[in-house]
Amino acid sequence: MSEVNTIEKVNKLSVFDEVSKLGHEQVVYCYDEPTGLKAIIGVHNTVLGPSLGGTRIWNYQSEEEALKDVLRLSRGMTFKNAISGLNLGGGKAVIIGDAAKIKSEALFRRFGRFIQSLSGRYITAEDVNMKTSDIEYVAMETSHVAGLPEVLGGGGDPSPVTAFGTYMGMKATVKKVYGNDSLEGKKIAVQGVGQVGTYLVEYLKKENAKIYVSDIDEEKLDRVAKEYGAVVVPEQSLYDMDIDIYAPCALGATLNDDTLSQLKCQVVAGAANNQLADERKHGKVLKDKGIVYAPDFLINAGGVMNCYAEYIGGYKREKVYKQAEKIYDITTNILNTAEKENITTHEAALELALKRISDMGKVKLAF
Numbered sequence: 526m527s528e529v530n531t532i533e534k535v536n537k538l539s540v541f542d543e544v545s546k547l548g549h550e551q552v553v554y555c556y557d558e559p560t561g562l563k564a565i566i567g568v569h570n571t572v573l574g575p576s577l578g579g580t581r582i583w584n585y586q587s588e589e590e591a592l593k594d595v596l597r598l599s600r601g602m603t604f605k606n607a608i609s610g611l612n613l614g615g616g617k618a619v620i621i622g623d624a625a626k627i628k629s630e631a632l633f634r635r636f637g638r639f640i641q642s643l644s645g646r647y648i649t650a651e652d653v654n655m656k657t658s659d660i661e662y663v664a665m666e667t668s669h670v671a672g673l674p675e676v677l678g679g680g681g682d683p684s685p686v687t688a689f690g691t692y693m694g695m696k697a698t699v700k701k702v703y704g705n706d707s708l709e710g711k712k713i714a715v716q717g718v719g720q721v722g723t724y725l726v727e728y729l730k731k732e733n734a735k736i737y738v739s740d741i742d743e744e745k746l747d748r749v750a751k752e753y754g755a756v757v758v759p760e761q762s763l764y765d766m767d768i769d770i771y772a773p774c775a776l777g778a779t780l781n782d783d784t785l786s787q788l789k790c791q792v793v794a795g796a797a798n799n800q801l802a803d804e805r806k807h808g809k810v811l812k813d814k815g816i817v818y819a820p821d822f823l824i825n826a827g828g829v830m831n832c833y834a835e836y837i838g839g840y841k842r843e844k845v846y847k848q849a850e851k852i853y854d855i856t857t858n859i860l861n862t863a864e865k866e867n868i869t870t871h872e873a874a875l876e877l878a879l880k881r882i883s884d885m886g887k888v889k890l891a892f
């Protein structure tokens with residue numbers, strides 16, 4: 526009886542319709558009764574190499590919501606990896622459930638076995654609610670893992686590299702708008718002072734920017750305000766403040782109808798994934814308002830560069846920073862292309878990523 530119900534539910538979701546919309550190669554449902562594991566792995570595209578993207582643990586309201594999230598996130602990884610020049614395709618995984626309740630060694634090891642069964646088509650790493658200690662359990666069952674701590678031969682926390690890449694992308698965008706890339710005296714609002722946000726604030730402080738911060742976590746706000754002299758602002762006031770740069774470093778979809786009607790800055794450059802609620806529509810609104818948007822999947826790629834360096838072996842942090850530094854030039858190239866072709870910066874970034882996949886696809890290097 527319960528089996529029939531599950532099948533009916535899956536049919537209602539129209540999984541194949543969803544999968545075909547975004548052009549995925551493979552979607553794997555992982556279920557294990559003893560550990561309670563319910564996970565979905567999305568392999569979007571492996572033309573450039575094995576798919577890589579983190580595992581997110583989230584208490585989704587429905588299986589449909591989980592499927593949509595993994596499809597959207599894995600597609601995003603395809604473009605991020607492609608535009609960054611990495612020999613990686615795009616993938617992502619979600620584990621369904623409350624992170625505070627479902628975690629166990631057995632669950633993560635069972636999940637590791639599922640990843641291993643894909644023979645390297647998907648490589649995992651940390652994402653929301655997935656800690657390094659969790660990844661260590663996954664790594665007991667599969668070698669297709671990145672994001673391990675340095676003591677275990679990994680590249681450690683990718684957040685500092687993500688922040689550095691974001692900083693590079695921000696500077697390149699500032700250069701385009703103001704003629705030079707100095708952030709001195711620029712009023713910059715950083716939304717979310719978690720891992721990446723705090724490292725970013727550190728770079729901004731060194732350049733004597735005027736830093737404004739918002740977060741839902743009071744403790745983090747206090748710490749950043751004290752340590753870096755940042756001014757704390759309430760979440761909602763951040764959008765209509767008179768600032769130069771808005772740096773979303775918390776959630777996705779903060780560039781939407783509501784916020785864009787208020788936003789007065791010149792530049793948007795931050796680390797959050799999927800900042801545009803609607804890629805086409807809101808990319809265009811930003812363009813029409815004369816706000817220059819540094820595409821998120823381009824400037825937040827430092828973290829995946831770190832994972833890639835770890836995965837291919839011989840990890841050297843300095844080498845990864847050198848690679849992340851190139852985000853400056855790639856951003857400049859994208860902004861110039863968008864201007865020349867009169868398209869949005871998001872479209873220009875997508876074009877470049879798709880071109881690389883198409884070019885490399887023709888030389889028959891499919892993984």
Ligand code: NAD
Nearest residue numbers: 683684687717718719720721740741774775796797798828
């Ligand atoms: P994090 O969880 O350490 O930090 C996120 C911060 O945002 C937290 O301090 C949280 O309290 C805050 N926050 C949550 N909701 C908020 C709200 N409504 N308003 C203001 N603040 C809010 O995460 P992180 O690793 O710093 O990542 C930040 C963003 O960058 C995420 O969108 C993540 O997907 C993206 N990203 C991170 C990496 C990485 O290397 N960590 C790489 C690429 C992209």
